[in-house]
Amino acid sequence: MASTTDTAPPGAATPGTGPEAPPAAGDPASLKVVPTRHYARWAAGAAVVVLIAQFVHGLATNPVWEWQVFRDYVFSETIVQAVWVTLQLTAYATVLGFLLGTVLAFLRLSRSPVLSTVAWTYIWIFRSIPMIVQLVFWFNLSALYKELGFGIPFGPVFWSVDSNSIIGTMGAAVIGLTLHQAAYAAEIVRGGVIAVEHGQLEAAAALGIPRLRQIRRIVLPQAMRAILPTAGNEIIGLLKGTSVVYVMSIGELFYQVQVIYGRNGRVIPLLLVATAWYVVLTSLLSVAQYYVERRYARGADRTPPPTPLQRARRFIRTLRAAAAQRNQPVIPLKPLGDSR
Amino acid sequence: MSDVTVAVKDAKPTADGVMVDVHGVHKNFGPLQVLRGVDLTVRAGEVTVVLGPSGSGKSTLLRTINHLEKVDRGWISIDGELIGYRRSGSKLHELKEKDVLRQRTHIGFVFQNFNLFPHLTVLDNLIEAPVSALRRPRKEAEETARRLLERVGLADKTNAYPRQLSGGQQQRVAIARALALEPKVLLFDEPTSALDPELVGEVLDVIKDLARTGTTMIVVTHEIGFAREVADTVVFMDDGVVVEQGPPSAVLDSPQHERTRAFLSKVL
């Protein structure tokens, strides 16, 4: 008995365990902490879990969803091909759009009133035109130019005289998406650049670092911190936005899905196929964004935040520690109970 | 401080030994006349400390010397080379940005708030300008950088990022970064004003060490003790003009002008 009381923390004694183990009133540091009980929060959580379970159960069992059709199509060649087209459209428009956007951003920031006005006008025009209107416009223009046997000065690659209609419409779609995206990218990049502290450019100038190098090495990497979250949004928006090129009969994901359910009438499962792919692609982009952001955060914090993996490990460690702590008072209490 | 010595470009003054020559410099910001005819000469290997009340134009003067600000009238030369302009006959032609940038590699500038590049390691901060502006081979630039870091007592911080350093350490890195270009003159704009009092000493020690090894420097500061100990010349500025200049003993202990006395009585 005496030995167990020695090892028991004084705070572990609860009223009623006997006069031989009084609560230590004097020293709060040795008292056991009882966390607040969030009963309402727990109840709400439980209710939500039940609702979600019900929904998932419905998804799985209700025949309306036709999961068999989903399974037949989700990895079918047509759909995989269409996903590839969607990815290509997204990649081209992202890369070209942000390249053009970066140039526009620096034109807009330039001290030359001509250049900055040109950039401002571009942004004004292309933000004003709905993407779908622009796409249809380019689509018709491309058809027209092909009949006449012309190439377009912007991209001879897309517009060579002997190009078949697919390359022609693909090119029109890429141009449309790029020009639209560039206007938004320009503002995002400009926002990032003006967020870089002025002293950074001044220090670079004082060191005699060449102008282009100042931008590439000093300004842009720091601007990336502000650019990336919004750019991530834009690219994800664009991924889904490519679905509007269905108006040009390009075989991207949404267009193909429509073609297929037009034929077989299985609308819901085919929309699910498209949804599933968009969700997967968006998730991949989000993960990529996380790591790119992390890369550009180097030096921004004294101690970089942990990666999800590190966080998971840390979480498990805290769980273990908590479990160990919870077990601790139980050990001395048992012999106390036994002594009764 | 470590006693490793680094060859800052040999003081090779013009015939009369003048390294920095500021002549009749005027500078306005709109209607505000900030510099109203400043004359200043700094000889090679000398330390000039500039004192003066807030708003007297000290920072503006330093910034005109490396052409971060254009002068409206007057001229500045370093080692006999006109800064920011080319002279042909009776006309001054403004230099292209590229040429101004080249001139700046001869002029080290240390800012009040360090302005280190936070996304680059200490080593990369030091080699960026030598590699990109002077086209030094990277290896050579790294060797110089390591020697300089040793000199300012930060050899162990080579791979740290600036935000992982204390203010005093950051300012010492900034000094090393300026030295990495082997400039002809170093300009300091209140290098210790952003520091906690206990960190001021370590930065001043580095500057004193540079003074001992014959680096030409112009230091704007409010540290009177430092001026007394290190300066060859103390310059007192007020309201856009040099009111009085001379050896520290003269300017600090027996100032001739009422404005100098008034200022010193406030800061001493």
Ligand SMILES: Nc1ncnc2c1ncn2[C@@H]1O[C@H](COP(=O)(O)OP(=O)(O)OP(=O)(O)O)[C@@H](O)[C@H]1O
């Ligand atoms: N870019 C600018 N535009 C307008 N006014 C300016 C500009 N830079 C400086 N000034 C003004 O010029 C005057 C001198 O400024 P300066 O920074 O040279 O003073 P200082 O002597 O360095 O003062 P401090 O000791 O406070 O640093 C101040 O009145 C300031 O407001």
Ligand SMILES: [Mg+2]
């Ligand atoms: Mg100042």
